[in-house]
Amino acid sequence: MENGRKLLRGIALAAIAVIGLGGIALFASPSLAADSRPDVIRIDAIGQLKKKLEMPPAVFLHDEHTKALAAAGKDCSVCHTAAATGHTVKFQREGDGTDPKKLEKLYHNGCIGCHENMASDNLKTGPLDGECRACHNTKLPFKSVQAPVKMGSKSLHYLHVSSEAIVNPADPQENCGVCHHVYDAKLKKLVWKKGQEDACASCHGDKAEGSKPSLQTAVHTKCVWCHENVAQTSRAYYTSQAEAKKAQAPKSNKTLTAKQIKAEAAAEAAAIEAAIVTGPTTCAGCHTEAAQSKFKQVSPVPRLMRGQPDATVLLPVNNAKRPVGAPEAGMKPVVFNHKAHEASVDSCRTCHHVRIESCTVCHTVDGNKDGNFVKLADAMHAPASDSSCVGCHKQTVMTKKECAGCHGAVPVMAPGSCATCHKDVKGITAAQIADGSAFELSKEQLADIAAQNVAEEPKPVKPLDPAEVPETVTIGVLSHDFEPSVFPHRKIYEALVKGTGENGLAAAFHTSPLSMCAACHHNSPVADLKTPPKCASCHGIQADKMAASVNKPSLKAAYHQQCMACHDRMQIAKPAATDCAGCHTPRVN
Incomplete structure (x- = not known):
């Protein structure tokens, strides 16, 4: 090999036992026997300069080399060029240049040369000159798997x-x-x-x-x-x-x-x-x-300040600046409690998914390139987006078993729920929004107005007193092979109320004492749920074609679907869906 490979002779990498991908000493280290590794690097810099390669890209196991360097008292500077702000990521250079042969020589002199130096010192090492397939190998006994680091946590x-x-x-x-x-x-x-x-x-x-x-x-x-x-x-x-x-320390004679x-x-x-x-x-x-999983966890995390307000007012579309002929927007503003939302998410990027700016910096009413053509309304309300208000709320309730039981049947954006957020704001008039003057308010003024409204928000509505809920409900209209089912109505109601306990979303959106009843009595007006109609009012004993066309199952199917699906979402193991006797006592003829 060339004399350049001898330049690294002084580096005593005594612990290296790596990269014999052709069977040379590949698994000398127990850590290399894993099914997956996070440090598998395919060196393809030459391939990016040269269209046709004689050999596949070389495979490099980074951590094995790092450990060996550390054991020898060395650091990254052995392979990576030191710079003012750190080490370059590339091997012994800052840029690739344009000559693939020169780059190939750099790798071979650096890598194989180091291995040869170690071999001449009778040290265990990696592949040597001529053992090309040891590094240039496409068949690996492990996968490259890297868990992303959430620095935004x-x-x-x-x-x-x-x-x-x-x-x-x-x-x-x-x-x-x-x-x-x-x-x-x-x-x-x-x-x-x-x-x-x-x-x-x-x-x-x-x-x-x-x-x-x-x-x-x-x-x-x-x-x-x-x-x-x-x-x-x-x-x-x-x-x-x-x-x-x-x-x-005092000297010892020992x-x-x-x-x-x-x-x-x-x-x-x-x-x-x-x-x-x-x-x-x-x-x-x-x-x-x-x-x-071993990273230290701080809880609660002190609030990280970057000039954000405790609360602000999200103004609707500025009708005064709408194009001539464009329809006017009619939504009311939203008082957004920023501090409360900060406490409920793990990262600012939950909402500020690109930059820490107001949503309107990227997302406009009609959509543009900066916002990836996602309109402002969709940025706030798209149910499938983790970054939108509605999407985040939906994901939250569907991942909490205490909430998922009901919200699998009741949509997150139920009819009338818009008014929970979009409502009159004390300190901003409809006239100010209509003539555009509300949009001239400073960030500080909006923060003051929002703080006043947050302070004056009414307390959450208390759920219906369990004493007003029937203790049991007997369901016997379909009983034939089984005795009528006795439904522990009050016990289940109390469990649902307890499950939503301190939940902020429930406190904000359960605006009626009867909100908890809406999941089971899903098509009845909330105001009438104190004395709801029987399920048979809508679901017939036999499903008809018209009912099937509007997704209205038969009465038996409706009962089982409602109960079993709720148990499944709430991860309730007993009674099992196939355990008929768990709910129905077999009838003795």
């Missing part, structure tokens, strides 16, 4: 915000500027601007654009580099503390054996490593569910 984000190890040179009291930045066109550099912090994905996309790196490159460069620096700084601090403590000295040194090193508080630097440390 309030708990994980707060751990970084509150960390004393992350120091912003521009303002030591606020460390947001260590991670968040914007491009200043005048200064021609990245700077931190307080109050403009946003998600990385708001600027960085899937692919690099000019000098702006891709999201993957930006995140890995910034995060891993920072974790490494924090670990190195911490290690140096705790090492100096340990040495100072050792120097001040003579230690070489084995005891080695054991003490190992214990001291272990104590130093245990004291270091930093983030992971391996693929598995971030991109596995097992590792993420």
